Amino acid sequence: MKASVRAQMSQSLNLTPQLLQSIRLLQLTAPQLEMELRQALDRNPMLELDEGDEAGETDADTHDAAADEAACEAAAWDELPDPQFLGGTSGGVTVGDDDATQRIADGVSSDWRLRLLDELRLDWKAADLALAAWWLDRTADTGLLEGERAVLTADGVAELGVDARTLEIVRQRLLHGDWAGLCAVDAAECLGAQLDRLPDCEGLALARRIVREHLATLARHDGRALAAALDCSIEAADRAVALILSLDACPVPDAPSQGDDHIVPDVVVRKLGGVWRVSLNGRTLPKVRISPHCEAGLSRAPGDVSALRGLLDEARWLVRGIAMRNDTLMRTTQVLVERQQAFLEQGEEATAPLTLREVADAIGMHESTVSRITTGKYIQTPRGTFELKRLFAVRLEGAEVSGAAVKAMVKRLIDAEPPHAPLADETIAGLLARQGIRIARRTVAKYRDQLDIAPARARQRPAAAIAR
Known part of the structure; x- marks a missing residue:
């Protein structure tokens, strides 16, 4: 046997643990990501919930910078093969008409605005429904208006071409409707509208006075001061307070239970001021950040802290990976909404031809990245909640339609x-x-x-x- 030496060149991709984690986070659905984050919070003391305080807002900017840094280090994920384990199908997005998973069963929308408009559609005229939708788009999830009523009314008059009286009448109908207290200017108006719907009972008149004139005293839980201000007995004041406490501080009811097969939308799209706006659904995902106290304590800790530093690095990569996933999901969805705007406004017949490559070119990424980020992700729109890949459509041969x-x-x-x-x-x-x-x-x-x-x-x- 003759021995020989031969030189050979080859190209390979080495996957670091951090890169693998970033890829895995990219293709997780909303429920899977929520479970991942809660498990990470349990096992890693370097992570904590971001409750939206000043530190949390500051960390959000830091996370964006971290996402850019991690994106450079993990850019090689575009060259990986498509995943094979999601949904029992290939990771590539099937954009043909034979895809049976494009639709999901119709159910109650998770957007309370859509649920209310569906109820109102039975009795309201189309013109009034349009004004109601305008008010609801400017109402926070707490049920109160987002801004001063006078300013919002002026904007509505200019935008909708109706007079201020007509616009206010629609707001009053919402305020005193089945969801009493909705579109209220403040808590006093919200609670007052709910009291107006109650049948006449003992303490109702005092309750209206408290809501109208003495909410600050009620908030202090000072029964004697409240009774003195109302010029009534403490017992009468207590009955009125009990009546107020039976009301809903937030007039928006929870969505009815749909069982265990419900869909959690990853992104939400709404048309506001003539522009389609895309936002991440942050209601279901816990926001995590690196604990500043643990990080500062680790920098001053004596002795061997290599194990703790490993946990800190793991926490940093998790936060970076989540920021990358959210950024990629937002950019992809914005392109999809922009290209399929006609579908969102007019319906199925206006669906435009759209491929993975076109979206990938628009966001400057590989097709496999677009495939991963759209597989198993759902979007909530005024036309229903469906999988993101439904917004892809093959071009019909010999035609300019899908x-x-x-x-x-x-x-x-x-x-x-x-x-x-x-x-x-x-x-x-x-x-x-x-x-x-x-x-x-x-x-x-x-x-x-x-x-x-x-x-x-x-x-x-x-x-x-x-x-x-």
């Missing part, structure tokens, strides 16, 4: 057909051709099958049956 838009057109034509003369697949193809969309009959049949619609002969109803 397959999803054509499928919606097919459904619209079938819904509007005469019951006694349903449209055949060839007829539907011909009607679409008149609109400049040329597709084969078998394509119409494929879309009809995906919509679970029977053929024309099975949809036909005799004229006699229709007359009855």
Whole structure:
């Protein structure tokens, strides 16, 4: 046997633990990330909850800088293969029309504004609903207006082209409606609106006076001072206070329980002031930061503290990874919303063709990164809550529209057909051709099958049956 020496060059990617952690955080869904953060808080004393105080706000800027630094170190994740374990499918986003996971079951929206508008739609006129939606967009989750009423009214008059009296009437209807206290200027108006809906009872008149004139005294829990201010007995004042305490400080009710199969949206998009605004859903995720006290104590600790320094490094990488994930998710969603604005405003038929590569080029990342960040992530919109990958759509061959838009057109034509003369697949193809969309009959049949619609002969109803 003859021994020989041969030189060989190869290229490989070494994955550091920090890079692997960043990749894993990138592809976690909202419930998975919440569990990850709570476990990290339990096992790492260097982490603490960010309660939104001054230190927390300052750390948010630090986290952005940390995200930029970590992004440079973890840039190689774009070259990794797509994950294979999420949802039982490949990590790549399937953008074709055959994807059965594009839709989720309809349910009650997690956005209380949408829930209320759905209730009002049964009784309110369309013009009043538009004004109600305008007020709700300027109402905080506490149920109170975000800003001075006079300033908001002036903005509404200029933006909506209605007079101030009409706008105020709609606000008063919301204030004294089924969700009493909503769109109130302050806590006194909110509680007063709830008291107005109560039947006449003992202590109601005193309760209204307390809410209107003596809320500061009530907040001090000084029963004697309150009774003196009302010129009544302490017992009467206590009854009125008990009545007030039975009210809701926040008039926004919780969403009804949907069971264990509910969807937690990762991002929320709303149209405000004519502009679509994207925001992360921060209600479900605990905000974590590095404990400044532990970090400062570690810098002065004597002896061997290598184990604690390891925990500190782990905490820093976790905070960086979360910042990177959130930044990538926000940038990706903003591009998706911008490209699919027509769909959000007009519906399925306005869905534009959009691919992974187009989004990746827009945010300056690799397609695999876009694939990871959109798989298993959900977006809450005025049109419902669905997976981010639903905003991708293949371009129909030979046309400038997407397959999803054509499928919606097919459904619209079938819904509007005469019951006694349903449209055949060839007829539907011909009607679409008149609109400049040329597709084969078998394509119409494929879309009809995906919509679970029977053929024309099975949809036909005799004229006699229709007359009855």
